[in-house]
Amino acid sequence: LTSCHASLHRHRRVWLIFFTLGLGTLLPWNFFMNATNYFTFRLRDTEPGNETFISSNSTEETIQNHYQAVFSNVMTICAMVPLLVFSCLNTILQKRCPQKVRVMGSLGVILVTFMVTAVLVRVDMDPLTFFVITMVKIIIINSSGAVLQSSLFGMASTLPTSYTATIMSGQGLAGTLAAVSMICAIASGSELGEIAFGYFIFACVVILIAIASFVVLPKMVIIGVMAFSVWLAFTVTIGVFPAVTMAVKSTVADGGLWEKFFIPVCCFLTFNLLDFAGRSLSAVCLWPGQDSKLLPALVLIRVAFVPFFMMCNVQPRHSMPVIFHHDACFILLMIVFAFSNGYLTSLCMCYGPKKVDPHEAETAGTIMAFFLSLGLACGAALSCLFRKVI
DSSP states (O other): OHHHHHHHHHHHHHHHHHHHHHHHHHHHHHHHHHTHHHHHHHTOSSOTTOOOOOOTTOOSOOOOOHHHHHHHHHHHHHHHHHHHHHHHHHHHHHHHSOHHHHHHHHHHHHHHHHHHHHHHTTOOOOHHHHHHHHHHHHHHHHHHHHHHHHHHHHHHTTSOHHHHHHHHHHHHHHHHHHHHHHHHHHHTTOOHHHHHHHHHHHHHHHHHHHHHHHHTGGGOSSTHHHHHHHHHHHHHHHHHTTTTGGGBOOSSOOSHHHHHHIIIIIIIIHHHHHHHHHHHHTTTOOOSOTTOSHHHHHHHHGGGHHHHHHTBOBSSOSSSOOOBOSHHHHHHHHHHHHHHHHHHHHHHHHHHHHTSOGGGHHHHHHHHHHHHHHHHHHHHHHHHHHHHHO
């Protein structure tokens, strides 16, 4: 029974890896294709600085210049020709270049290309220069995508046929994800520059996840629960501290020292002291144990701190009611929140490397550090959302 469970666990991990990498093969092309309106807007013959976004279903009459008129056709040619050429060249590359180098190299090139695309959103340039640079980027991402795709299907051919279908499923999701991302970006109502920048940064995040899945997931045989716990704990913590907690106003103070020192003492000092206490306690008390289900359960329970802090007297607020009016409620929440953060995250970081063989402990520690950083990044991103919801 244990052997069957382990086999199923491995199958799920491999399935997830191939699905994510399949997503990464077509995601770059789909992201560029769905951003056609942005690219044609940048090719307009108008003064720079006009940030009005014209959607594809706009009823306004616009006169297209030469670059705008041929953009879609040239983009398709610049995408499909390299795809064909490099799919053929991959038969030569696979004999001279290791599989891992081909996959990681392709994903790395795609990531850098998207990062450059995001940066260029902020850079003004004439239509011809922008047109040429965009086409070069499309050639690069599709050349890399061809190598990645051929390598993945070659890799999957040595495994059961279900893994080839998994790659195809990931590719199918790529178009949907790109379309939904653009729809959400437009729906945000932001200016064109902000829409495009956020859109391409999100693409970078997805490619990073694909890279992580190829590098990290094969090694996550046992430490998956601990890695997830670290990620969730720091996502919750950074999601509300300090963006939400520092906006809490005292309901007791009416001017004077208490109001002046309320946030410095009750928010920042309390958090840092109790977080330090929690981390220090983990050096002498290792409860729950590393195989206990209570530890991830406690981390999961901490998600409740998000609505709890949002229902404190955070000001200004627009929609949510204030449930915890008194300062004492906020202080008590902060004490438990800070102590649990320090104690639980320290336990997870300690247990992760201990759950693998000694020679794999260093790799496990690196993986845990990655998920810690990922949690910080996700928490920072969510903090903006949490603050706007209040």
